[in-house]
Amino acid sequence: MSEEQVFVGSIDQGTTSSRFLIFDKQGEPVAIHQEEFSQIFPHPGWHEHDPEEIVSSVNTCIDKAVEQFQSKGHDIKSIKAVGVTNQRETTVVWDRKTGKSLYNAIVWTDTRTSSVVHELKARPGSDGLMDVCGEPLSTYPSVTKLLWLLKNKPEVKEVYDRGDLAFGTIDAWLIYKLNGGAEKNVFVSDPTNAARTMFMDIRSLEYSDKMRKFFSYEFDLSKVHFPKIVKSSDKSAFGELAAGALKGFKITGCLGDQSAALVGQKGFKAGAAKNTYGTGCFLLYNCGEKPVISKNGLLSTIAYDFGTPVYALEGSIAVAGSGVKFLMQNLNFGVKSEHISSLAEEVPDAGGLVFVTAFSGLFAPYWIDDAQGTMFGITQHTQTGHIARATLEAVCYQTKAILDAMAKDSSQPLTSLRVDGGMSNSTLTMQTQADVTGIPIIRPKMRETTALGAAIAAGLAVGVWNDLSELEKVNVEGETTFERKISEKDAKKMFRRWERAVEMTKGWVVEEEEDEKK
Ligand SMILES: Nc1ncnc2c1ncn2[C@@H]1O[C@H](COP(=O)(O)OP(=O)(O)O)[C@@H](O)[C@H]1O
Ligand SMILES: O=P(O)(O)OC[C@H](O)CO
Numbered sequence: 001m002s003e004e005q006v007f008v009g010s011i012d013q014g015t016t017s018s019r020f021l022i023f024d025k026q027g028e029p030v031a032i033h034q035e036e037f038s039q040i041f042p043h044p045g046w047h048e049h050d051p052e053e054i055v056s057s058v059n060t061c062i063d064k065a066v067e068q069f070q071s072k073g074h075d076i077k078s079i080k081a082v083g084v085t086n087q088r089e090t091t092v093v094w095d096r097k098t099g100k101s102l103y104n105a106i107v108w109t110d111t112r113t114s115s116v117v118h119e120l121k122a123r124p125g126s127d128g129l130m131d132v133c134g135e136p137l138s139t140y141p142s143v144t145k146l147l148w149l150l151k152n153k154p155e156v157k158e159v160y161d162r163g164d165l166a167f168g169t170i171d172a173w174l175i176y177k178l179n180g181g182a183e184k185n186v187f188v189s190d191p192t193n194a195a196r197t198m199f200m201d202i203r204s205l206e207y208s209d210k211m212r213k214f215f216s217y218e219f220d221l222s223k224v225h226f227p228k229i230v231k232s233s234d235k236s237a238f239g240e241l242a243a244g245a246l247k248g249f250k251i252t253g254c255l256g257d258q259s260a261a262l263v264g265q266k267g268f269k270a271g272a273a274k275n276t277y278g279t280g281c282f283l284l285y286n287c288g289e290k291p292v293i294s295k296n297g298l299l300s301t302i303a304y305d306f307g308t309p310v311y312a313l314e315g316s317i318a319v320a321g322s323g324v325k326f327l328m329q330n331l332n333f334g335v336k337s338e339h340i341s342s343l344a345e346e347v348p349d350a351g352g353l354v355f356v357t358a359f360s361g362l363f364a365p366y367w368i369d370d371a372q373g374t375m376f377g378i379t380q381h382t383q384t385g386h387i388a389r390a391t392l393e394a395v396c397y398q399t400k401a402i403l404d405a406m407a408k409d410s411s412q413p414l415t416s417l418r419v420d421g422g423m424s425n426s427t428l429t430m431q432t433q434a435d436v437t438g439i440p441i442i443r444p445k446m447r448e449t450t451a452l453g454a455a456i457a458a459g460l461a462v463g464v465w466n467d468l469s470e471l472e473k474v475n476v477e478g479e480t481t482f483e484r485k486i487s488e489k490d491a492k493k494m495f496r497r498w499e500r501a502v503e504m505t506k507g508w509v510v511e512e513e514e515d516e517k518k
């Protein structure tokens with residue numbers, strides 16, 4: 001008799017869209033539905049999402065994908081579990097009495113808190129934070145977003161005053177709402193997400209008193225309710241879906257999206273790495289069971305916790321696909337992402353143009369929060385193709401800078417890099433990545449690796465796979481490898497030009513602010 005076919009569902013809540021996928025045991029998606037949702041940019045540097053719209057987009061994805069699944073003749077009873085993966089750092093606050101959000105979610109890319117960051121950096125003790133939580137102080141983690149909400153939104157302050165303020169990243173918010181909200185009050189987060197708030201001690205995987213105290217200079221943060229930190233794969237901690245086509249189905253896995261992609265690429269051995277080109281771009285390097293605190297501008301984070309925590313070094317780039325979207329939506333360069341890649345292919349190179357896409361300052365390994373997007377080398381020769389090409393190249397140069405930093409921190413240069421995410425569809429970008437770094441770039445055929453990672457976390461909890469060794473045959477077919485096609489000398493020249501441009505972006509925002517004071 002043939003083995004019963006089993007499936008795992010996966011919610012992938014990204015920065016620009018939500019998806020629900022249903023995977024078979026070999027890691028093949030058999031049903032998928034994706035919904036884009038509103039990107040709200042109320043002021044320069046501000047970026048928000050409507051938390052209720054995020055939840056409804058996820059619910060629609062689940063219902064539509066299940067419809068597809070059933071129309072292919074499958075029975076929903078063969079879905080054994082559901083996993084969740086999500087954009088990290090994006091911050092939601094809600095009233096735990098009503099279960100209603102109190103303000104839009106402040107997205108990870110948002111830079112409204114840059115002045116708070118400057119103040120915090122000047123406070124005694126700020127230099128010891130990274131050793132506890134693994135991250136440098138910047139606008140990127142959730143903490144300053146929470147402080148901003150408490151200070152600037154009276155409706156948030158009022159709920160805080162009465163002791164009912166709940167704070168969470170998107171995983172915590174989604175799981176809470178999918179479980180039915182205030183009534184069930186399933187309020188949890190996993191270490192890969194909690195690590196991104198700056199409140200978690202990356203060694204104990206618990207909230208750190210030292211961190212909470214440091215940030216409690218104006219508001220007593222012990223009065224705010226934080227989600228309980230639980231393992232990334234767990235049979236009961238994440239509750240179950242309260243409504244919709246999968247009502248009563250258990251959520252048994254949860255991973256921040258970049259950790260999920262590492263799991264989906266099966267980066268389980270120390271030394272394995274992946275780079276995900278989505279809205280931003282994030283390189284994670286598995287460092288094994290001990291954290292490595294970077295001395296070269298990288299983050300120390302949690303790769304996954306399936307019983308024993310595994311750590312990663314991370315290089316975070318704020319702008320990747322969002323640069324492509326910027327060209328389409330703000331500059332009318334095309335209506336589809338692939339048009340940008342085709343436009344870039346019309347020219348043989350960027351024609352001397354360098355675009356430092358510092359829309360959120362520059363993240364790893366530079367951490368320049370007073371930079372803004374800047375183009376260098378514009379001449380009468382510059383065409384739209386050059387701008388498109390320079391936009392794609394920017395993420396490749398930043399990846400090269402991250403790889404250099406990683407080699408210093410781990411004293412082991414990477415010999416190849418696995419890639420995924422929407423922008424990895426651009427063959428030109430992947431070839432440029434190989435050209436700039438000089439290492440083979442390996443792109444799998446099935447690139448929904450983030451969603452697959454969450455499915456793996458969920459499936460491991462309920463015995464769809466019993467251990468990591470059973471995943472060997474999952475998603476192995478049809479890889480493409482990109483090798484360097486230009487000379488090392490040319491690659492070095494291109495990268496030096498980029499580094500010169502980065503140097504020149506420093507201080508732009510501060511100079512503007514000082515100018516206003518005059
Ligand atoms: N062929 C392509 N060339 C360049 N960029 C692309 C291509 N296809 C998708 N993208 C970009 O990838 C991003 C979406 O990737 P995705 O992994 O879905 O991101 P997220 O999870 O952050 O929402 C978008 O910004 C889109 O513009
Ligand atoms: O939406 P992505 O895929 O760019 O990922 C967002 C990250 O989790 C932010 O840290």
